Amino acid sequence: MTAAHIGWSVLAALILFALMGPLFDPVGPFKQSLMKALSGADAAAPFGYDHLGRSMFSRLAHALRLSLLLAFAATATAAVIGIGLGALASWRGGWLDRGLALVADSVLALPALLMVLMMGVILPSTALAFWAGLAAVQWVEFFRLTRNAARSHLASPAVEAATLQGFGPVWIFRRILWPEIGPMLRTASAFGVGNAIAAIAALGFVSVGMRAPTPELGLMMVELLPSWREAPFALMQPVLACFALLLALNLIAGDRR
Amino acid sequence: MNTALNTIAFRLMQAAGVALVVGVMSFLMMQAMPGDMAFRIAAARYGYDLVNADLANAVRAELGLDAGPVTQFLHWMGGLARLDLGQSLVSGQPVWDEITHQLGASLQLALAAIVLSLLIGPPLGICAGLHAGGRFDRALLVVAASFRAVPQFLLGLLLIILLAVQMRLLPAAGHGSLAHFVLPALTLALGLAAASARITRDAMAGVAASPLYAFARAKGLSDGEVLRRHGLRNIGAPVVTYLGLQFVLLVEGVVVVETIFGWPGIGHALIHAVFHRDVPMVQGTALVMGLGFVLLNAIIDLIVRRIDPRGVQS
Numbered sequence: 372m373t374a375a376h377i378g379w380s381v382l383a384a385l386i387l388f389a390l391m392g393p394l395f396d397p398v399g400p401f402k403q404s405l406m407k408a409l410s411g412a413d414a415a416a417p418f419g420y421d422h423l424g425r426s427m428f429s430r431l432a433h434a435l436r437l438s439l440l441l442a443f444a445a446t447a448t449a450a451v452i453g454i455g456l457g458a459l460a461s462w463r464g465g466w467l468d469r470g471l472a473l474v475a476d477s478v479l480a481l482p483a484l485l486m487v488l489m490m491g492v493i494l495p496s497t498a499l500a501f502w503a504g505l506a507a508v509q510w511v512e513f514f515r516l517t518r519n520a521a522r523s524h525l526a527s528p529a530v531e532a533a534t535l536q537g538f539g540p541v542w543i544f545r546r547i548l549w550p551e552i553g554p555m556l557r558t559a560s561a562f563g564v565g566n567a568i569a570a571i572a573a574l575g576f577v578s579v580g581m582r583a584p585t586p587e588l589g590l591m592m593v594e595l596l597p598s599w600r601e602a603p604f605a606l607m608q609p610v611l612a613c614f615a616l617l618l619a620l621n622l623i624a625g626d627r628r
Numbered sequence: 629m630n631t632a633l634n635t636i637a638f639r640l641m642q643a644a645g646v647a648l649v650v651g652v653m654s655f656l657m658m659q660a661m662p663g664d665m666a667f668r669i670a671a672a673r674y675g676y677d678l679v680n681a682d683l684a685n686a687v688r689a690e691l692g693l694d695a696g697p698v699t700q701f702l703h704w705m706g707g708l709a710r711l712d713l714g715q716s717l718v719s720g721q722p723v724w725d726e727i728t729h730q731l732g733a734s735l736q737l738a739l740a741a742i743v744l745s746l747l748i749g750p751p752l753g754i755c756a757g758l759h760a761g762g763r764f765d766r767a768l769l770v771v772a773a774s775f776r777a778v779p780q781f782l783l784g785l786l787l788i789i790l791l792a793v794q795m796r797l798l799p800a801a802g803h804g805s806l807a808h809f810v811l812p813a814l815t816l817a818l819g820l821a822a823a824s825a826r827i828t829r830d831a832m833a834g835v836a837a838s839p840l841y842a843f844a845r846a847k848g849l850s851d852g853e854v855l856r857r858h859g860l861r862n863i864g865a866p867v868v869t870y871l872g873l874q875f876v877l878l879v880e881g882v883v884v885v886e887t888i889f890g891w892p893g894i895g896h897a898l899i900h901a902v903f904h905r906d907v908p909m910v911q912g913t914a915l916v917m918g919l920g921f922v923l924l925n926a927i928i929d930l931i932v933r934r935i936d937p938r939g940v941q942s
Contacts, residue, residue, distance in 0.1 A: 476638075477645025480921040482880035485914050488902045492657040492910065569779035576781045577887040579902055592785065599789065610782060618777035 378561075378622025381615055389439055392432025400429040400586045409602040421591070421605055422598045430586035431608055437581070438588055438616070441498060442567035445505035446560050452506065453513025454552065458544055460514070461521035472518070475511045483508040483570050488579065497581055501574075505567045512559050520551040561624035565617050572613050588613045632933060639926040646918035651708045654911035655701055661905060668717060675720070713915070714908040716901075723912040727894065731916065733803065734882055734893030740809055741816035741878065742871075749821035750828040750867060754855070757832025757863075768825060775822035780881040784815040784888045803892050812889040816881045820874055827870045831863035838862075865936040872928035879917050 398415055404424040412419045416426035460468040478486075487504030494500045524530060524547055533543055568588075574580030575589025583590070591609040599606040661668070666688035671679045707714065713723035756765040778786075791797050791811065798810050835841055836859070844854045883895035890896070894913050901909035 473641055473645050474649070476642045477649050477918075480642060480646045480876065480918045480925075481649065481914065482876050482883065482917065484880050484883055485898070485917060486653075488898065489653045489657060489910060489914065492902060492905060492907065493653070493660045565777075573779055573781045573884050576785070577884060577899060579899055589781070592782075596785070610785070613779070613782060614777060617779065618774065621773060621777045 374622045375625060378619040381619035382623065385435060385612070385616055385619070386439060389432055389435035392428065393436075396426065396429045396432065398426040398429055400425060400433045401584055402426070409598055409605060411604075418608060419602070419605055421595060422602075427605055427608055430591060431612060433586040434588045434591060434609065435612060435616070437498075437586065438568050438571050441501050441571060442505070442564045445502050445567050446509060446563035448502070448506040449509035449563060450513045450556065450560060453510035453515075454517045456510070457514040457517025458521055458540075458548065461518050461525055462540055468518075471514070475514050478508060478511050481508070483566060484574065487570060487574060491579070501567075501571055501580070505570060509563045509567070512563065513556075516555050516559055517548070517552055520555070521548055524548060524551060558624045561620045565620035565624070568613070568616055568620070632930065635929045635933070636926060639922055639929070643919055643922045646922060647708060647915060648705075650911060650914045650918055651705050653914070654907055655704045657907045657910065658704070659697070661907065671717075708911075708915075713912045716909045717904070717906045723908050726897065726909065727912050727916055730892060730894045730897045733891060734886065734895060737809070737812055737816070737886070737891055737893060738878055738882055740813040741820065741881075744813055744817035745820035745824060748817060749824035752821075753825040753828025754832050754859075754863070756825070757829040757834075758836055758855070760829075760833035760836065765829065768829065772822040772826050775818060776826075778819070780815055780819050781884045781888060783818055784811070784885055787811055787815055788888075803890065808889075808891075812885045812891055815885050815889075816878065819881060820878065823874060823877070824867065824870065828863060828867050831866045832859065835859055835862045861935060865932050868928060868932050868935065872925045875921050875924050879921060 402425060404420075407413075407416075407420045407424040408422055410420050410424075416428050418427035418431060421427055421430065456471055460471045483505060486508045487501055490504035490507065491497060491500035494503060525543075527547075529547055530543055533547065538546075571580060571587065572589035572592075575587045575591075576593050578590075578593065581587040581590055588609045592606065592613075595602070595606040595609070666684045667679065670683045670687045674683055713727075715722055716726055719726065752768055756762075756768040759765060775783075788811065792799065798807055799805075840862075841854065841858060844858045849857070879895075882893065883898055885891070886893045886895040887899045894916060897909065898913040898917075900906075901913060
């Protein structure tokens with residue numbers, strides 16, 4: 372239990388920083404002052420400046436905001452779609468069930484990064500591409516969870532009794548399926564959010580993710596990499612933030628099996 | 629035998645599904661691109677200098693680009709079904725030629741990473757699982773958990789800074805000599821090893837606590853013999869199954885790691901194709917990656933059936 376508690380508190384601290392940071396920040400993430408490039412902390416920028424003299428504090432807070440927002444949005448969308456389709460598939464059965472399972476298995480063979488990259492060519496904005504691409508991959512996990520839980524329970528005497536008493540599918544979902552799916556949801560969502568954050572940073576790092584002035588963790592790392600000898604602390608900030616975020620989510624997720 | 633056929637049938641369906649998903653996505657990519665498609669295809673075929681409105685119109689008539697989106701989609705999928713991936717919009721070469729050219733480099737890298745991860749992960753997992761709860765077991769849990777929290781690009785970055793830039797032991801990027809293999813393969817292998825160590829440890833701990841293991845010891849076999857004759861085969865099935873699921877991670881890692889280390893493989897090609905909006909190349913690389921995953925898992929299924937012939941386990 373303690374590992375999960377540590378995870379929750381680290382995540383809460385990072386979310387708090389992402390939400391509150393910009394409120395105490397007079398400079399903003401885009402204001403350059405080349406005189407201060409790579410210099411250390413001062414009152415206006417408590418974490419120092421990057422290679423273009425922008426406040427690291429501000430950029431880090433905005434980068435975390437972006438990553439967390441995109442990742443939570445994508446995972447929440449995936450959860451709603453996945454659980455909905457999973458319940459529908461196991462309730463209706465037949466060709467619908469088989470068809471959806473086949474689509475899920477096909478998507479499973481495609482890496483998330485690939486889906487995001489392909490969405491990036493289709494959709495006009497990068498943020499939209501991340502949201503759609505990540506959701507398009509992640510719904511499979513929720514779909515499978517729901518379908519497996521529903522399969523064993525829809526045939527149970529409890530459901531049969533409820534149906535005979537005239538309860539509809541919504542009641543059965545809420546009262547019988549949801550208590551089964553709910554606890555597994557935490558693990559699946561934490562893994563989903565973690566994978567999403569890693570994917571956003573990875574694509575930013577290889578310069579096919581978010582575009583340049585946007586503060587984003589992977590992009591900040593690749594921008595600061597050339598000047599890491601002069602300012603190792605500046606490079607370490609996005610690296611540590613990314614690591615802490617992913618570690619926290621992994622701890623929250625616990626063990627998959 | 630029947631179940632083996634079922635497995636192959638399932639994987640064939642999955643492969644068809646992968647091709648369908650990739651085809652639909654690629655068609656949407658093609659539709660989303662700005663400009664006149666007939667002009668672009670004509671430019672790819674005949675060269676940018678020779679293209680004029682007549683050639684574009686000829687292409688339009690030939691491919692039926694004036695037809696509705698449904699006809700166009702059927703045409704696109706028809707090409708895919710005939711395994712005609714078209715030509716790269718950038719180089720003008722057939723996509724197949726480009727991919728077969730790059731696939732070799734990727735396979736070398738992936739193979740090196742898998743071998744390296746198998747040398748690191750499962751042995752550590754077996755050691756930890758044999759003494760579950762011990763000091764080594766707990767240390768491995770922490771190390772594996774922190775390695776899993778480091779995405780592959782970050783691991784690559786740390787290794788470059790540490791081994792290539794600071795200690796100047798290895799080249800940071802490039803392809804050709806054996807030294808160029810070490811960093812990208814190690815980056816991929818460490819992530820895979822962390823996961824496989826964990827799975828091996830759980831499987832080993834389960835087997836070591838089982839009655840069959842206690843019986844083998846009670847009849848007087850030595851520790852090494854028990855492990856070899858009763859342990860390894862029993863942990864084989866879950867570990868190999870898990871390895872199959874890991875391939876998607878490997879493919880994803882290959883895309884990122886190749887780009888970081890400048891490895892001229894298929895992942896590198898994919899990133900470049902996306903950068904240049906070269907849809908036929910994106911479709912080709914995506915298809916090869918997805919189908920590669922399905923093929924490897926089909927092989928894994930058959931191997932697991934050999935290791936554990938006790939019928940279907942889901």
